[in-house]
Amino acid sequence: MAHRSLFLSLRRFSSCRNSGLACVLNRTRFVSSGAVSSDLVEESVEGDDDLRSRIFRLRLPKRSATNVLQKWVLQGNPITLSQLRDISKELRRSQRYKHALEISEWMVSNEEYELSDSDYAVRIDLMTQVFGIDAAERYFEGLPLATKTTETYTALLHSYAGAKLTEKAEELYQRIKDSNLSFDALTYNEMMTLYMSVGQFEKVPIVVEELKQQKVSPDIFTYNLWISSCAAILNIDEVRRILDEMSHGAGSNESWIRYLNLANIYISVAHLDNASSNTLVETEKRITQRQWITYDFLIILYGGLGSKDKLDQIWNSLGMTKQKMISRNYMCIISSYLMLGLTKEVGEVIDQWKQSTTTDFDMLACKKILVAFRDIGLAEIANNLNVILIEKNLSLGSD
Template sequence: MAALWRRARLVFHPTLLENPRLFSSGLSRTEAASANEDEVVGSPLSPGDDLRSRIFRLRLPKRSATAALERWVSEGNNVTASELRRIARDLKRSQRYKHALEISEWMKSHQEFELSDSDYAMRIDLITKVFGVNAAEEFFEGLPSTAKSCDVYTALLHSYAATKMVDKAESLFERIMESNFLLSAVTFNEMMTLYMSTGQLEKVPLVINELKLRNISPDLFTYNLWISASAATLDIDGVQKILNEMAEDTSSNDGWIKYMKLADIYITVGHLVSSDSSLVEAEKKISQREWITYDFLIILYTGLGNIERIGEIWRSLQKTSQKMTSRNYLCILSSYLMLGQMKDAGVVINQWKESKALDFDVSSCKRLYNAFLKAGCSGEAETLLQLMRKRNFDLD
């Protein structure tokens, strides 16, 4: 831990602004100068030589992006803030977080570059990835109040959510709510994502209530999280209410049909199967708010009563290499219950029994059991009870 904090303090050390090379590799002045000659690949005479290419050719984290940048400038080349931001974003997308943070630090240490809210927000995210959330928190608290915009607060909130630090996230969320910021759905989505990832699904509606209280319009990702949480808790009436609300969404003349059209696009172009997560992406560069989960697609088609499409989505999900969770099973079972497809529900329960899904939401399963009994499906209820006992749970 002590070693971590020694590294983290480099971000804020006064000599860093005077000697940016020290940040990137921990080298002395002499060693950093040597790094200029030995580590920076490319020369001004190389065809197609540019700053981005030089930095991306460094590859190894121990090599100095700062040294490459210093050499570029020393050769008489100009560099703009927009170019540096673009390089930093590309490095981040490539998971070259240390080099991206060096670019961010170089901009900060040169006063001719006026940093924007998004610059500070990205810096918090990068510090979290390189040094940890505590270092990001210290950087945030050290910023002047004028630099602490809603975007910057939300960036720290994202760091807390990503590391599942519920108490700190809730405390920061309260600070944001007490501010006079012009808020968007993104901040609320961070809290819902946190509650979904920590299994605190009952808190998702509380976030929605706060969003509505402030007259903030939900976006696609908001609906995504909200409806998935309701389905996972077997709140079938709640799911139907959300679908009805989407139908009356004043932000679109077509209501929630626009989401169905988007879903059709995802499926038609063959992007339904995602190998590493439950997210269906039209392309790799889309933003968080354009992501759609399988659960969301299933519920949307449940609203349309399209049983065939629901089956296609479920089979597609099963073909992915992602880890299936109890939430996935509860979602599809909720849909079949809503549509009265008890035979299909029984098939899914049998699949669940044979699966390796380790997480198990007992309270939701009990609600599902009672729902089957209420629908007169004693066979499906008994199969579910067997599943619960197999997982060492019972109704008592």
């Protein structure tokens, strides 16, 4: 069990959340006589005849939400800014980014609407989703100075971080620090998430220090990423110190306390009894999909507890969500199974990773797992992973 308390090393890497052209979108690009007639056919379907319903009946991305908006206005109906924001939010939740972007374009092109910083930030995210980061970057650079705000800077930084464009993100982050704007924890979390995703763990504490120098209050995601970076290099003493800082923080609330309890239970895992395990199960049930970062932590926890059933349950449930798996998720479950000697399950996860359509298999990540186990004296576990990789016709190269 003593070794397992070191197992926090492969804890959660990330955080949190997914955040347009310099010229205005050309509406005619999406509109043809055929498309318009098809839209009219879809709008004629019986049912609710409000603006939202008409737009959501445009099931195919090539259909034009702009046409629907124009027809609605020609029929003498008003369109409020709050309506457009609500519809756009629903469209984004449904991953209908092209239609959401057309809603955003309508908002921008109609001068009677007074847009907020969030409206411009959402547009940057939509430009990234529909046309790519280059388009989002050009749109941001073309914005008037007054609209280059905390939210729009952070939205572009989110796009860079999501694409792991470290150099571009660092350049933008420097511009952010040089500006006279005030930023909250979200902006710093984006940089921390990026560094975790590319394995530059040593840079995370630097960002935390900069956050504190600016007198910005860290949130639970900040602490989670900070703890993850220390755990990834097996600095358990620093993990304990951070947890102590969290417990005395002015921003502590019920969710933070729940997180602290989980972390402290893990660190003293050798002293757990059956009653504590039951408490963990109850705690897990309270975690929502918004708290995605906690799933990786639970995988590490149950690995330390030796609970294969719970590991299987969490991993299988993650596979059924719409969330995209990333390298961190695979590293956590592989490490947990390795600690329990479950080489068959490790091989199955590696096969899933290799077949994934969303995340390329990461040999460097596997090498980091192997080296980490060797460094803490668990050479047998490291060798087990190496054997599995060889059996899968994979090679880590020379150490």
